[in-house]
Amino acid sequence: xxxIFHNTAFDFIKWWRTAxxxxxxxxxxxxxxxxxxxxxxxxxxxxxxxxQQLQFQQPPDVGRIRTTxxxxxxxGAEIQQYGGxxxxxxxxxxxxxxxxxxxxxxxxxxxxxxxLTQAFGANAFRVVRTEAVGPRVGAELRRGAIIAVLLGSxxxxxxxxxxxxxxxxxxxxxxxGHDIFVTLAFIKLMHLEVSLTIVAxxxxxxxxxxxDTIIIFDRVRExxxxxxxxxxxxxxxxxINETLPRSILTHATTLAATLALLFFAGEVIRPFxxxxxxxxxxATFSSVYVAGPLLLWIERKWxxxxxxxxxxPAARPRVEDEAVVAR
Amino acid sequence: xxxxxYRFLLIAALLAASVWALFPRTVxxxxxxxxxxxxxxxxxxxxxxxxxxxxGMHLTLEVDxxxxxxxxxxxxxxxxxxxxxxRIDELGVAEPIVQKVGDDRIIVELPGVDxxxxxxxxxxxxxxxxxxxxxxxxxxxxxxxRLDPIAARILGRAPAAAALGAAAAPAGxxxxxxxxxxxxxxxxxxxxxxxxxDSAKAVGDTGRKLAADSPKADTAAIKPxxxxxxxxxxxxxxxxxxxxxxxxxxxxRLATLLDSAEFQAAMPPGKVLRWGxxxxxxxxxxxxxxxxxxxxPIMTGERLQDAKPQTDPTEGNLxxxxxxxEGGRRFRSExxxxxxxxxxxxxxxRVITAPRIQSAIGSSGQITLGGGTLQDAQDLAIxxxxxxxxxxxxxxxTREIGASLGQDSIQKGITAMxxxxxxxxxxxxxYYKFSGFLAVAAxxxxxxxxxxILAGFNATLTLPGLAGLVLTLGIAxxxxxxxxxxxxxELDRGKQVRLxxxxxxxxxxxxxxxxxxxxxxxxxxxxxxxxxxxxxxxVTLVAGIAASxxxxxxxxxxxxxxxxxxxxxTQTALSI
Numbered sequence: 001x002x003x004i005f006h007n008t009a010f011d012f013i014k015w016w017r018t019a020x021x022x023x024x025x026x027x028x029x030x031x032x033x034x035x036x037x038x039x040x041x042x043x044x045x046x047x048x049x050x051x052q053q054l055q056f057q058q059p060p061d062v063g064r065i066r067t068t069x070x071x072x073x074x075x076g077a078e079i080q081q082y083g084g085x086x087x088x089x090x091x092x093x094x095x096x097x098x099x100x101x102x103x104x105x106x107x108x109x110x111x112x113x114x115x116l117t118q119a120f121g122a123n124a125f126r127v128v129r130t131e132a133v134g135p136r137v138g139a140e141l142r143r144g145a146i147i148a149v150l151l152g153s154x155x156x157x158x159x160x161x162x163x164x165x166x167x168x169x170x171x172x173x174x175x176x177g178h179d180i181f182v183t184l185a186f187i188k189l190m191h192l193e194v195s196l197t198i199v200a201x202x203x204x205x206x207x208x209x210x211x212d213t214i215i216i217f218d219r220v221r222e223x224x225x226x227x228x229x230x231x232x233x234x235x236x237x238x239x240i241n242e243t244l245p246r247s248i249l250t251h252a253t254t255l256a257a258t259l260a261l262l263f264f265a266g267e268v269i270r271p272f273x274x275x276x277x278x279x280x281x282x283a284t285f286s287s288v289y290v291a292g293p294l295l296l297w298i299e300r301k302w303x304x305x306x307x308x309x310x311x312x313p314a315a316r317p318r319v320e321d322e323a324v325v326a327r
Numbered sequence: 328x329x330x331x332x333y334r335f336l337l338i339a340a341l342l343a344a345s346v347w348a349l350f351p352r353t354v355x356x357x358x359x360x361x362x363x364x365x366x367x368x369x370x371x372x373x374x375x376x377x378x379x380x381x382x383g384m385h386l387t388l389e390v391d392x393x394x395x396x397x398x399x400x401x402x403x404x405x406x407x408x409x410x411x412x413x414r415i416d417e418l419g420v421a422e423p424i425v426q427k428v429g430d431d432r433i434i435v436e437l438p439g440v441d442x443x444x445x446x447x448x449x450x451x452x453x454x455x456x457x458x459x460x461x462x463x464x465x466x467x468x469x470x471x472x473r474l475d476p477i478a479a480r481i482l483g484r485a486p487a488a489a490a491l492g493a494a495a496a497p498a499g500x501x502x503x504x505x506x507x508x509x510x511x512x513x514x515x516x517x518x519x520x521x522x523x524x525d526s527a528k529a530v531g532d533t534g535r536k537l538a539a540d541s542p543k544a545d546t547a548a549i550k551p552x553x554x555x556x557x558x559x560x561x562x563x564x565x566x567x568x569x570x571x572x573x574x575x576x577x578x579x580r581l582a583t584l585l586d587s588a589e590f591q592a593a594m595p596p597g598k599v600l601r602w603g604x605x606x607x608x609x610x611x612x613x614x615x616x617x618x619x620x621x622x623x624p625i626m627t628g629e630r631l632q633d634a635k636p637q638t639d640p641t642e643g644n645l646x647x648x649x650x651x652x653e654g655g656r657r658f659r660s661e662x663x664x665x666x667x668x669x670x671x672x673x674x675x676x677r678v679i680t681a682p683r684i685q686s687a688i689g690s691s692g693q694i695t696l697g698g699g700t701l702q703d704a705q706d707l708a709i710x711x712x713x714x715x716x717x718x719x720x721x722x723x724x725t726r727e728i729g730a731s732l733g734q735d736s737i738q739k740g741i742t743a744m745x746x747x748x749x750x751x752x753x754x755x756x757x758y759y760k761f762s763g764f765l766a767v768a769a770x771x772x773x774x775x776x777x778x779x780i781l782a783g784f785n786a787t788l789t790l791p792g793l794a795g796l797v798l799t800l801g802i803a804x805x806x807x808x809x810x811x812x813x814x815x816x817e818l819d820r821g822k823q824v825r826l827x828x829x830x831x832x833x834x835x836x837x838x839x840x841x842x843x844x845x846x847x848x849x850x851x852x853x854x855x856x857x858x859x860x861x862x863x864x865x866v867t868l869v870a871g872i873a874a875s876x877x878x879x880x881x882x883x884x885x886x887x888x889x890x891x892x893x894x895x896x897t898q899t900a901l902s903i
Contacts, residue, residue: 002758003815053732103393105722106447128732134723137387141858148856152849159848163841196861197791200853204798204868207849211805211842218838246812249758250805256750257801261794265743266736268379269794276798 005244012240012288013233013296019289023182030185040188042093043195044131046145048101048138049093050108053129059085060120072115074108083267098135105134145199149180152203156210167298168217172210175291179209179282186278192271201272205279208254212247212287217295219243232299236292247284255280331892334885342772345779349373373782376438377789377863380737382730383420383438384446385859390431391721401430403718408433413713414449432723443727445706451720453675454710456628458658459599461569461669461681462619466595471558477593478557478584557584561617567669567681569620575606575613597622601671603678618678620671625661630654634711636704637693644704645695648711655690663687674707726859740793747797751804759811761902765886766807769878773803776874781867789863799871805842806879809835811903824901828887836880843876 044051062079069077069090078091090112097108109130116125133141153176161169183202187194219239228235258280262273351372378385388411390397390404397403404427411433412425424436440446560577573581584590585600594600603616634648650658662670662684671681672694680695696704751770755763777796781788814831822830847869854865 002760004758103391103721105387106725109725110444126729127727128729130725130727132722132725134389136389137724144856148852151856152852155848155852156845159845160841196857197864200791200795200857200861200864203849203853204795204846207846208802210845211802214841214845215809215838218841222834242816243812245815246808249754249808249812250802252754253751253804253808254798254801256754257747257797260743260747260750261797263743264739264746265794265797266739268736268790269739269743272791272794 003245004248005241008241008244009237010241011237013237013292016289016293019285020293023178023285023290027181027185030182030188033188037191041191041193042142043193043198044091044093044133044138045196046138046142046194047093048098048133048135049091050097050101050112050132051092051130052090052109052112052127053082054088054090054116054125055128056086056088056120056125057123060088060125062088064119065090065116068115068119069112072111074112074115077112098138101132101134102136105132105137106130108132141196145196148199149202149206153180153206156207160210160214164217164221167295167302167304168221170298171291171295172213172217174294175213175286176206176210178290179206179286182282182286183275183278187275190274192274195271197269197272198275201275201279205275205282208276208279209283209286212283213291215243215246216240216287216292220295233296236296240288240292251280251284331885331888334881334888338772338882338885342775345775348779348782349775374778375785375787376733376737377787377792377860378436378438378726378733379728379790379860380733380788380793381438382728382733383436384440384443384728385724385726386435386437386447386450386722387428387724388433388435388451388720389723391719393719393721397718400718401427404431404433406717407720410714410716411435411450414709415446417709417713418446418449420446433720439730441730443725445702447722447725449706449709451722452710453716453719454628454713455675455715456631456711457624457673458626459601459620459622459624459671459673460665461567461671462598462621463568463668465568466598467561467569467571467600467619470593470595474590474593475557477590481584481587481590482580557581562614569618569669570681571617571619572607572609572614573617575615578615581617601673601676601678616678618671618681620673620678624673625665625670626650626654626658628711628715630657631711631714634708636701636708638701638704639695642693642695644699644701645693646704646708646711647691647693649691652690658692659687659689736790737793740790740797744793744797744800747800751800755804755807759903761890762811762814762887765883765890766804766811768886769807769882770800770803772882773871773874773878774800776878777867777871780870780874784866784870786866786870787863788867789860791860792863792867795864795867796871799868799875802846803871803875803879806835806839806875807883809838810879810883814901814903818901818903825891827901828891832880832884839876839879843872846872 065079065088066077069075069079069092074092074097076092076094078089078093080089080091081087082089092108092112101108109132113127153173157169157173157176160172164172180202183205187198192198216236216239219242220235223235223239223242224232255277258273258276261269262277265273349372388407390400408425408427412423415423415425415435415437418437418440420437420440422438424434426434428434435450437443437446560573560581562572562574582602585602598619599622601618601620603618605616607614607616630650630653632649632651632654634646636644637647638644649655665684666686667684669681669683671678673679682695694707696707748770752767755766757763759766774796777799780786810831813835814827817827817830818824850865850869850872854862854869857865
């Protein structure tokens, strides 16, 4: 058999201080960049505004686009290259434009198209995509997204608390909180556009990180049932080492799928793929170096009775296990 | 042995059901042939594609309360939905969707529509048709003394407040240029008015190019009536009583004035002021027409039974309408009372035309459009036939995606999936050898089952959904990895092969169930709070995880059982 990291006995938890410093530094860096480069790059779905994706025959002069739009009264539009040199997006997200869209969401988009047609001619470009969101819809989507993330985390955590003992559940809760902050820092540092698709990616990331933590805790639960006379820290290290091959393999396949999306699925999916790729790293890291140490700390503050095994509903009689142990 | 047979039967049955669900089938739908929409049968795979994969337009409409609050929004929206649906049916879109969302919005989706601007105009048009007699009593002149001081006061107020007032102009007017009285209102689609002369055929300015057929205006008769703020801007026109002309440069100011509630309250009782849709060139200057009409209409569009576009050799493009019996009767008696008067045809509070009533008009008549195109006549006929909107609607969100972009997205998604599958196969088979091959086979079934679930529930596949599918492939393998790693451990502990396999499946079960349920829960939350494309992602994720649960636990196990039974070598060494 080909085996990776088989029968390792590495003391992972030893490095928890280094890991804590690293992750806190990352979060501070991400949140600190708010002061330097401004707020989160919300998509128009959340702020309201208009987005138009244009395909030009020849690569256009961006400055000319900007002056044309300024002259038409659309100030402060964000013009970005989108993929190749002939594809551009124009984003009008200013408060004035959003207000104008309160009466008719499509009005700003038509004005942009009209102004550019006048300046460049109708054959020089094509509008391949327009998205226009009025102010009310934008605010509602924003609220819904936040609720989705909070509710999603809450529901999964309730499920965990039911399936595992509360100490495990709490450690997983806090690890998920850490994941949210670290992902936000990543999104901010990469200046990714926060759209509904990114929210979906964040939720998926949280779920994936939770999966990883569950795998380790499931193994801890099982190892504890062996009633070895060792401290929890040793059991935790053992569980991490035992599940290492599985983690490596699963992360490898998920990363393969994510990299395929990142490089081949086009511009619209790219931010989603970035978040998922980062998610694979976060999942491993937070399961070992956040959930683990937190579990130890919780155990220290509220210790279990030594002879009580963690509860597990509907356990089947483990006859074969005892046969193996007795051998 | 029999256990194995039943397991295979179940898998085969499910596979057959999935293939059947996905098999290209004849679907009755509307297809464009030679530029015309016909109902026809088409063979295609029954997977619905979202707008971002096939191109089209998405509109979210809300009740427009700019002109006054609306009671009972929910009920009014239900009626509005019926009207909108009728209009869209006539537009000829393959599979339109018109739905109420919550209590105060309508969603309209038009896949594959190739003129989104026209579609939006047809959908959001109020289409409120009225027939009103023009004023014969010189009521406006008699009120000038009262109206002028009010006008002076209103127009003398802060410019910003007056200019940025509620959008009172009916559909078709673009945003006013803010800040400043006397700003000229120009619309992007203003067509040049033909030079005045004997035939005062003017061309419209609302972008729909509806024109009016005003009778010959006597250019010599254009003169300002009086010297007041309001009265100096209004000039009496030619032969139509109740028709006035306003210089183009004064239009914006006067439009704001006419919108103010105070001015409207001061109007002579029983009369209303309505703008015409046309601009006229007289004596070298541009003018807009303004009409004084009886506020009580002698007929409204409610009684309209049918409307047909037509091209007449002498009159150009027009819409022929017919009223129902009751409407026809009433129309006849009303027009009989007003023979010789001028009747304004008012659509959405704009006067299209004001012909003279020669004789009593019965149940059928026509609205001439002058210089309008045949498509204008068709669109007007569509909205008149479907009926007026019970409440004014405004667009609060639109999304238009070109068909080429949709096609591009599909191709990219499929490429990404192919590469992901290739990489996963290499990893799994390389690491787990023959067991890995079995896992990949189960993964293929997983994909087929997921697509079948989507087709069966008539779910829509979107671009994020496609990404979710690729992701699910990567995550679904996790279940198999858990099982295989566990089997390896059991073999390490010295168990027999058969026992190790059983143990592997059993112990991994709890972890697999926990992780799958956790993912499905977050998918459900995402479905609840997401819109369109994100919902597609949530559905694909949940479908994929559900299918992978079955594939990993049941299908892989079955393959293993068969393999263990058939291959004697596995008694001693498992290829894992």
